Amino acid sequence: MGQLIINGLGTGLIIALPAMALSLTFGILRFPNFAIGAMLTMAAYMAWSFNTILGMSLILAAALTILLFPLVALICDRTVFKPLRTRGPVTLLVASMGLSFVLENICRLFYGNDARSFDIPLARPYRVMGLRINYELLVTAGVSISAMAMVYVILQHTSLGRAMRAVADNPNLAAARGIDAGWVIGATWCLSGMLIAASGVLIGMDRAIDPQLGWNYIIVCFAAAILGGLGSPVGAVIGALTLGIVGELATLIVDPNYRSAIAFLVVALVLLVRPTGLLGRREIVK
């Protein structure tokens, strides 16, 4: 039981970052970015290239990826999403599906289909009171929690964060207050690009890297972000952790293959009680 919770935390912490990125871009741009999966794949390959081809240490490779990946996110935004900015959310969603094809296959074009792993030694777990806690879990926890803290501080206590919240809340009013939406959108993509990069590295450590990698995370990320309330980054974290832990605990009762069904059941139940998700803002309807 305790072990299951720890394992669930491990999964949840990894999902938390992309779910937060999804929530951030949703908050500002009002569409769920389906390409988040392919972006994760690309970030993982980017870090892998620095680590394995250029022979950097994983920490350096990760840092470089976190620094450079926002550029990729910005380029995607400029080329794909910007021209469609004034269109409905589903148009943007479909565009992000197209983008996801493009990104995934750019990875395939350059790296082929083989499974890859970072060049790092694996370690046996620490044992604490009969529970096994492994090194990756600690790293994941460290990275995730500091990333979350960073996002929280940025959102609550900086002018950028205020601007982001303002645009998310009411874009017209934000424009009327002198906030340049283009700038805020750019900053949001950078921030979520960094989150995606960090989680791409964590995922690469957790499992094998292959061009399909991102697909495995899209559904859980969406579920986590929606459970927490789309547009609420803090909610996304809570959603991710809940899904991670529920998913693991569910294996006590049902066949592990059905755990994603259980996760959806939880999401559905929560939504029935709270239609806007755990921390979602109540939309005020006329």
Place this chain on the structure above:
Amino acid sequence: MKTTDLFLSTLNRRRLLKAGVAAAGVAAFPAPFIRPSWAAEGPIKIGMVIPFTGSTGAYGPEMEKAAKLAVDTINKSGGLLGGRMIELYIEDSESNPTAGAAATKKLLEVNDVNCIIGYWGSPIAMASKQLLIDAKKVMMISCAANAVTEQDHGGLIWRFQAKSTQWGPVGGKISLQRGHKKISVLAQQNPFIGSMIDPFVAEVEKGGGVIVDNLSYLPEQPSYRAEVEKIFGAEPDAVFIPALLTDFVSIMKEVYRGGFTSKVCSLSIAADANGRFLESVGPEVAEGIDHYQPAPPLKSPVYKKFVKDMGEPEDTVFLFAGNAFDQVWTAALAIEKAGTDESAVWTKSVPEIANPPGALVSDGVEALKMLRAGEKIAYVGAGADCDFDSQGDQLNRHFLHRVIKDGKNEFVQTLS
């Protein structure tokens, strides 16, 4: 087509059939004699459907390379049927049955191929096979699910792979030999692996072992923590993990990091994959994993030459490349033997050039020469002996059992 041509071609077909029967019956008949001088001109077209994208995209490229190697060799040696070259058309199955079937249809109709090889992945073969049967073209598959050859297919389907039910017991034997009693199964859910579980369980129980847990997992999920916890947490002596590469890497990382110590037995598709598994996880994680696969004829010169031509290190044990190579050669030899590239005809020659009796030849070019000289041959390929039963399944598949020690694959035994 003009009516006269049409008439000619039906006539030819009939004569051709006779010639084929004659060739089968009277082996001493000089080969040049039965080669019809009126054979259709132009290249002999062979299609190939293999995955390059999607979840099994990793397995396509080496098969492509091997097939091209075989085609090049044949063409350099002068082609078939008195100088006709082979043209190879390759399509991506996208690891998706619908796309695979569309690709099959394209090859049949647009490229007008006379047989299609490849077919890695049972659902793709299942979705495509009716198309080939309806078109009366030969299908050569590299997938294992029993169902593909089970129904009547008019002798058109040839399997260059051991059946799933043949794979299962071998895993059981290995585990029992290692002295394991309490054994669990953690199997990927796919048609190929699905049908090897029951035979595995039966073999273990027959040998006095106990199955502690038997769990299937879905590939393509974020983590396998729950599955690993459930299976390894019960601390069985050994766990049988039939998987594919990507998920096996993730699972073994999890097993190692989880501090579990049960022994692991797996398939070479996952645990070797031409060295990619070791490359991915490093020697510590891989240490002591038993794995097996249908054995290519490692000792045979043709296999050594094949490995060299593929540009891989000497001790490479190929998984599917050899099968693809054999598919091209088997088709070529059968066509040469039958004296026609008419699928429905030459498919009957496949056992004649592959099964004993006949001189065992492993060099394809040599085999072609012998055929032309009217000799009886039994081709031995780079992937297997290439002997077939009446259902089109390969006979006498041996399995190669290896173990990973100090970051290297060590030969343990050959099993059957």
Place this chain on the structure above:
Amino acid sequence: MIGYLTTIMTLVSIAVLIAMALNVQWGMCGMVNFGLSGFVALGAYTTAILMLNGTGVFMAVAAAIVICSVMGALLSLISLRLSDDYLAIVTLGFGEVIRLITLNEDWLTGGALGLPGIPRPLVDYIGTDHYEKFYLAVCVLVVLLIFIGLELATRAPFGRALRAIRDDEVVAASLGKNVLLMRVKAFAIGGGITGIAGSLQAFQFSYIDPSQFSAIMTVYAFMAVIAGGRGSHSGLILGACSIMVLLEATRFLKDVVNILDNSQIAAIRLILIGGGLILLLIYRPQGLIREYRATAPAAPKNVPHDRKE
């Protein structure tokens, strides 16, 4: 070549049906369905299982339609209280659950191996030689019938009411339409169409397995509806055709280009598809054909910039 085109056209017909279902639910009524592949799978498995147990074709297909409609109605009922984003997740979850069931319940669905040997309707009378052409004719006929039905419905008060709901729920409600009932109906009709599509898919290869119903099916349907112009049935036929043509035409790419190996070409093929879709969205925003409108366009209440405020 003709046989190849026949197969492709049959696949296109099935894709068109799926896109039509989406068009009723989302294009006309504004309710997103991300579980399309699950609906199609449900229809296909229903038909296949019944056929394999000796049920007649009409019963099997009818059962698929009924089950999918009921499922659609139920899902939309569950989601009535929720906003659109959440309907998305409920349908996504439904699709996932169906996928899991088809994979795991071997006794019913054959698990990952799927169900082979599904009897093809009327094959004894038609014979195998011309069966494909016959089957294509059946598929095209079904598409035509549904197309005509939907066109009539679109022009009827029902269709106008649906669009009114899509464009502005509050206005529609104030006009006295029973919004909830309309939404449930639209979702059920869409569900029924996916049921037919599933049946056709089951007969197509006389074999089904879970991997035929992957999420990519849903993605293609969205592409078709968007490319064709949301709400327009004739547009989406064109849209679905262009997507499938793009998909298949890129197969011929490698017959022309010889520099790259096959896996690279396969990758480039999918890049072109994704990129093509994006370009279509940017440069053909209204889709290939504009939506039929009996009345002047409503005042833009729901301009994306101006969320309902």
Place this chain on the structure above:
Amino acid sequence: MTAPLLTASDLRAGYGGDDIVNGVSLSVVPGEIFTIIGPNGSGKSTLIKVLAGIVPVRKGTIALFGKDVTEFKAPQRIGEGMAYVPQEFNVFRNMTIAENLKLSTEFLGLRGRAGYLERQRVLDLFPDIASRQNLLAGNLSGGQRQMLAFACALISSPDILLLDEPSAGLSPKLVIEIFDKVKAVNALGTTVIMVEQNVAMALPYSDRALILVNGSVRYQSDATALRERGDLHELFLRES
């Protein structure tokens, strides 16, 4: 007549296919309160959004102090001395009053250097909100919210203030209070353009008025002259 502060000529704009603003021309002189009235759905709100730079101009020009600002987006127009208060949802509900005020100065470049005194000067106008700066704006009453929105707009010391239906959703008593504030702000030298539905309440406070029907100007005159005409209703409804 003094040189106009803001001129718009032949403006066309809209969201989807068709134009909602159909060739509107107007000019506003310094110091006046200029009111745009018209029936529901006539494009008033869109017009003021076009002036504020929220909805892009498709055709026509807008000039501020004689400078062409047609291509300027809303944030840039603030730099040119314009401020805009949207209708109803005009404060950030998830932020405190203090944060709302802070946001109004943070992104204004030079104009944003409104010092402490400047801020105090504005807050003095609105004692109600000055006293509880840590309250979430979403929890304010309608009138207080409107005051906060004014305060936020005024903090950049604009030359011209655009108001979109300041009276919307307020009780008659509050409406008077709001219009008094508008007058007070105007008295301090700020030119005001406002869109109003509540014609009877707004006209007494206005200097000039414009009637917009179906996106084009139907009538334009002194507010007093308009009030004296009895056919307002007919002006609104007559088909063009």
